[in-house]
Amino acid sequence: MIEALNLSKEYGAFSAVRDLSFSVSAGQVVGFLGPNGAGKTTTLRMLAGFLGPSRGTVRVLGHDVSEEPMRARRAIGYMPEAAPLYPEMRVAEYLAFRAALKLVPRRERKLAVQRAMDLSRVADMRNTVIGHLSKGYRQRVGLADALVSNPPLLILDEPTAGLDPNQIREVRELIHSLAREHTVLLSTHILSEVEAICERALVLHQGQLVAEGPIGELLRHRQSRRVYWELRDAPGMAKSLLESLGAKTLSQVEASHSQILTLETEWTPDVSDVELQLEKAVTQLVEHQVGVRRVETARAKLEEVFSALTEAQPTPLPDRPAAQREELRS
């Protein structure tokens, strides 16, 4: 669907994007992930044809964005960051204008506008002047604009930025439903967002691709070392026992009357096989008459994976040799 090859963009001496290559096949929802200034917007602008790359090529449905810009752009529905719109136009007027620009045939325009408004839930504001709309609505009009010509590829730059939690949920649901018919490429610096919407993530840092793959695989990049415990600790020794096995206590709640101890622990770097150590700990706890009520291993959040991948000076992760992490980057 879209293919980028050795994409680079330089502003004078500053290189915003360096040697970026990836491809997205039809029907995928792919997230561009990275902290602010990682080069996400520059990359999406190059994909949408707003910026020309300093080096490298972008192909959309086989059409080079620089050489056949009209064909490539027809296949793309692009929502720029912060969705800039003409404030003096009414919502339906604006969408009709955009539909005409995007070569939607005159007879189908009305229907296309209605469909886009329905999908992005702005139909109730159709006659409102855009300048009077709230940020959330404006964002959704931008989304409707991207949808109005029903293009196969959607490129959305921070589609949920500036929205309240309810609106964020709505936009996520919308993107989910769009994924059936469209290929979606979106950027975000909120990691849980990628976790919620995307099947695949491309992690950018300082203009370079530092990791790429299905979300699940990215999560596996870093095994969580945290364990939540709920113990009936009559002898009052569970904590020291766990600590002797290498589980450092992060937090604890003691209910004095019921002898229930709730603990959150993290394995120290000396522990190499976390699962084996957990097994050992449970056995020993049981042997020492501690009632094990709940043991929960935390799933690594993408945030943790992300910070591990994008730390400028990466501190070596104890459970992953440096060489192996290099492998993941490439």
Next chain:
Amino acid sequence: MTGFWAIYRRELWALWVTPVAWILLTTFLLLQGGVFYSIVLHFSGATELSFDNGPIESYFGQGSIFLLMTLLLMCPALSMRSFAEEQRSGTIEPLLTAPVRASAIVLGKYLATFTTYLLMWSPTLLYPVILRGTGVVDPWVVASSYLGLALLGAAYLAIGTLMSALTKSQLAALMLSVLLQFGIFVLGVGEYIFEPGPLHALCSHVSMLSHMEEFSKGIVDLRRIVFDLSLVILALFVTTEVVDSWRWS
């Protein structure tokens, strides 16, 4: 030229839906009405009339210093918005990622300002109609006068469109085009300063005063038309290149 009509219609609509065009129109018509009134007043007291110096010729010709001064402000004010505002608000991004060529965008925006310019002049068509009530009006003179005005406006607006593409600020675009147009105007005044020679020839070639002077007498000189149209084409061509170059900034 796909996309041209959509751009043209939106720009025209945007010019008239914001107060700018109406304020301009009101100011413009008040000024022109005043000028026309004083010219008519002058001629009503005159005892002798020469063949080629009636109120119409005065209005578009010798009196055209007033007319030029209003044009000097009106054209930049019409064109200042075109690209500066799109750049400032960021709407240039959805515009340039739509399947439209830069040439269609430039032409659509330019012709929308030009249409507005012509619409602003259209009420003044009443003046010759009023004059016909009391005397003879040569329709050829009226037609050539308006042709001269249209050409002058076309050139000014093209310059203004280019200036608007060069900056993000409408005010800067306004100042730049006023400055440039005033420069051309002053260069034209050189016609009355220099002795006949190459400098004099250059100055009289670009002179807006003698431009209108000739058209107001019904003299349609091809050189004038070529000069104005080449200004339009040059300015619009450079604007298209500027818009295309944003991709590579």
